[in-house]
Amino acid sequence: MIHMQLAEIMSAPVVCVHANADVSEALRVMAEKNISSIVVVDNQRPIGILTERSLVKMACDDMAVADGVVGELMTTPVITATLEMDYHDGFQMLVTNRIRHLPIVNEDGTLVGVVTETDFLDGLGMEYYMEFKSVKDSSTCDVFTLDPSDMLIEAAQLMNHWKISCIVVQQDGVPIGIISERDMVQLIRDGVNFQTCPLERVMSQPVQTAIADMPLCDAAEIMKKSAIRRLVVVDEDGRLDGLLTKSDVLKGLQTRYTELLKEVIDKQTSQLVASQKIISEQAVLDHLLRTATNIAVVTMNLEYCITYFNPMAEKVFGHIVSVVLGKTAPDVLAMEGISPANFIKLMRITQKKGEYNFMLERHLKDGTYLYLESRISGIWDRSGDLVGYVLLSQDITERRHMQARIEYQATHDALTGLPNRTLLLDRLELSMERAKRHKMVGALLFIDLDHFKNINDSLGHPIGDGVLHEIARRLEGNLRSEDTVARLGGDEFVALLAEEENDWQTVAARAQAIAEKLNAAVLSPLFIKGHELHVSASVGVALFPHGNDSAADVLKHADTAMYRGKESGRNAIRFFSPRMQKAVQKRLEMQNAIRRALRESELTLHFAPQVNASGDLLGVEALLRWHTHERGMVPPAEFIPIAEECGLILQIGEWVLHNVCIHLKRWVQAGLLASPQRVAINISPKQLRQPNFFAKFRAILEEHGIDPSLLELEITENLLLTDIEDTANKMNQLKELGVLIAVDDFGTGYSSLSYIKRLPLDILKIDRSFVRDVNDDPNDAGIVDTIIAMARHMELDIIAEGVETREQLNFLIARDCNRFQGYYFSRPLPEDELLPLLKAGNVNPG
Structure with a gap:
């Protein structure tokens, strides 16, 4: 039998090309070198193979095949082997996978050679053929x-x-x-x-x-x-x-080879059976078993005491023969993770069936594992009496690693280590199934680098590979762990955003934001081997699931959207659905308009008076208004949610606080407003969640010289559901300053009474949706009754929003609600119209 490694028969150096090389050049090289294949590499790592068969296949479909690039025609993934792999294992890979070329790689995955059918045949030597027939x-x-x-x-x-x-x-x-x-x-x-x-x-x-x-x-x-x-x-x-x-x-x-192996095994088995004293005649046994150079052999007597331990057993089990002889197998195997109880179970199976096959995993000191394919069987003498047992173990660690490498190579890109098209489509299918099952929406982003070919053509493929590797790292670093970044080949990447929302517009907005984030990451200067490079990317977005679309359909949709972006001038983001693209474009335009509004002072404040039943002015609520030259007044419900999504709400919130302080200081100095009158400000959940919120809030008040007791902060009810401890801590800090806390739109969220009891609240504001129909809808009337009763029980003040009629006011007064806000008293007013009310200290209702 021949024992050698693939390093001894491989051909080197290897003829190879880059994926972006022209097919015509590959054809010229194959003809000149008289070779049947060329290995395709990225950063010296094999990513595919261009064979005669693949060229013939393409010729059947497209007679202009010579005008294409190698990456379009190569077979991928490429199956590889290592230098140290056993000759027969490599041979088995070739036959099993029905391939004729086996690239050989180093430990770091770089290409060092290739083994072909001819190499295997030449390596055997003519004497091996003599065993064949005609x-x-x-x-x-x-x-x-x-x-x-x-x-x-x-x-x-x-x-x-x-x-x-x-x-x-x-x-x-x-x-x-x-x-x-x-x-x-x-x-x-x-x-x-x-x-x-x-x-x-x-x-x-x-x-x-x-x-x-x-x-x-x-x-x-x-x-x-x-x-x-x-x-x-x-x-x-x-x-x-x-x-x-x-x-x-x-x-x-x-x-x-299989026949010869069987002949050797049969011959040894016959010799073992023929020996009547196989346990005691160690000389004969040792001679026979030492020929099994790659098999660990351990024999035991009927009491499970070890009677033989060959050199390979010493190697794979890590025990010296002089130490283990005479010890019981359960004691020795216990050190390998097989408990005595489990050993007895497997021996009972062996006694019943004659043999037992199992996998033994040895955990080595360096943290790695040794995988042993094992079998225990009985040993009988000529009379058919059981005289002992034999354990045969073969180290298949390299085979397991080889299988793992093949699986990895089949699903990952050789250059970047990212998932490839195969793994991406698999994960996309799973994501689509989950999305359909849970009625959620996901997004797929197709990312293509703009003008990347220019880098390869001018600076060479090694620089291009460096760019691709860095871009892959940046894309991964800007996504969550549950998302997937894949490289399809060339300069094409895909980001799969895990499904997590059930609203298409929300997912579209998130996909737009992430696409912008990825584009920004790509745009940052690249420093590759002494070159400063600048690249951009075009991104196509497809949402899923949609109808009966397959994973391949979704990928195609994202690809189509990406090309629309390139057609519009590159460095663009486009959605596959025109309707969705229009909606996203509208949101993007709104974001840009909000930025302009902050920059060009288009935002203003209006103030809604808060009064008692007699119309006495108790305070005002500051409300944001936006007036544009093109559209006039933009409703807050149209721009506030978008500002929340893109993070601009933080700048807006800071602008509001500064400007409220400016107005408030002017009014106080003019004697128009004093405690217990207050100005209420709406605080965004994103603002309150900022770690430095309290410090920044206090600094702004100190900057303008404002008494904190003149302010009331309104938070939304749903904020109470997130990080209750952090929310409570910040509220307590505000309370210590003298700021009052109100819950806005109470009754529309999902907060529990236990949460409300834990927070230092002062006021509950009844949402206008309940007040509107309080005289006609018993359900709304009941809700209002309940909110007022609960507030009184908790010693909280009540403000009813949206009071527009005398009937609504009478209903609320009858329930002992004594603070109101709404058009029955006054619409929100700009400062110049509010000043007379501040001077009068009273608002005439109706």
Whole structure:
């Protein structure tokens, strides 16, 4: 048996290209080097492979294949192996995955070589072929043939459909030519028209043949000396009888290797069974078991005492034979995580079934694991009596790691380590299923770098790779852990935003904000190997789920939206749905308009009087108003939510507080307002959640010289549901200053009585929606009764908002509500119209 590593047979250096290279250049190199594939690399790491077969496939669909780029045609993901991998493990990978080229990588994933079918055959040596039989035992009879007058396109289509490497051209049953994948590639490079070219003009001839009864080793020698991959098999009359390829030889090799392995195992088993004193005759046993150089062998007597421990067992279990001999197997295996109780269970299964297969995982001191494929079976003498047990363990750690690497390579981008298209679509499908099940909405962002090709063309692919790697890092760093960033290839990235909202507009606004954040991250200067670079990105956004769209459909929609952005001038964000794009564009315009309003002093304050039943002025509520040159007055309900979403509410809140203080100071100095009269200000939840809110609030009051007892802060009821401890702490700090706290729009939120009891509140404001129909709707009347009763019980003041009629006022007065606000007394007024009321100290209702 041959024991060697892939490093001993690999070919190096490797011919490779970048994904952005022209196919025409790849075709030229393949022809010059007479090779059947080129490894595609990103930052010296294999990300795909361009083979003759993939080129033939594309030629069937697009005769202009030579005008494309390699990344469009390469096969991905690429299966790789390591230098240290065992020859037979690599051989198994080649056969199992039905591939002809196996790139070899270092520990860091960089490409160092490639192993082909030819390398495997050459590495075996001719003496290994002598074990084979004749050509007819390994050749295939399923040969695809065409006539010399058939067109080249027919051959290409047959080869592509059936995944075969050649077509035999025959006439009257006699092979007269052959057309292979390599021939096809050369013809593509030469620009031959596949639709109109007959095979007789381009087929290779004469045909290299082998007689069916020829020894297989002779046929293999012909292929090796002639540097060809196949022989046409003919009978004694020269008529077509089959085809023999290097792949066929390897398949025969795999079969023969398995047969030889079985023969060795059967031979050893026969010798073991034939030994009547296998437990005691250590010399014979040691000779036989030491030949199993890659199998750990442990034998036990009927009392489970260890009687044999071969060198491989010492290696994989980490115990010296002199220490373990005579000890019981349960004691030794307990150190490997198998408890004595579990050992007894598995031995009972062994006694019942004759053997027991299991996986043993050894946790090593360095934190890694050793995986042992294990089997315990009984040992019987000639009389059929059970005389002991044997544990066979094989280290399959490298195989497990190889499988893990293959799985990782199949789902991740080699250059950036990000998920690739396969993993992205898998996660997108799961996200879409969850979204449908929970009636939620998610978003997919397709991100394409603008003019990235210019960097590759002017500075080279290594610089381009550095840009892609840094962009990937930035995109990841600006998203949450539950979101996914993937690289599809080239300069295309995708961000999958996990579904978490059930409102399309909210998700669209969030997607817009994140797209802007990612664009800003991309725009920051890049410093790659001494070069300062500036790139931008176009982003397409698609929301999901929508109808019966698949994951591929959603990706296509986002891609389409991205290209719309590029068409509009690049560095743009576009939504797939025109309606959604219009809504998002409207929000974006509103954000920009709010920024302009802050910058150009378009915001003003109006003041709503708060009075008692007699109309005496108790204070005012400051209300924000926005007047634009284009639209006139913009309703607060239209711009406040957008300001909340984009964070501009913090600037607005600070502006309001400064300007309230300016007005308040002027009124106090003029003797128009004094305690217990107050000015109420609405505080945004985002403001209150700021860590420095209290310090900034106090600093502004001190800056303007304002007595805190003249202020009342109004918070929304839903704020009470988030971080109750932090909210209570800040309210207590405000109370210590002398500021009063009111809950605005009470009754419309979801706060519980237990939360309200824990907070230092002073006032409850009954929402106008309950006051409006209080005389006509028993439900609203009952709610108002309940709020007033609760407030009285908790010793809180009550203000009724939205009082517009005398009937509403009478209803409230009858329930002992004594503070009111609404159009029945006065609409919100600008300062110049409020001043007369401040001077009078009274408001005439109606």
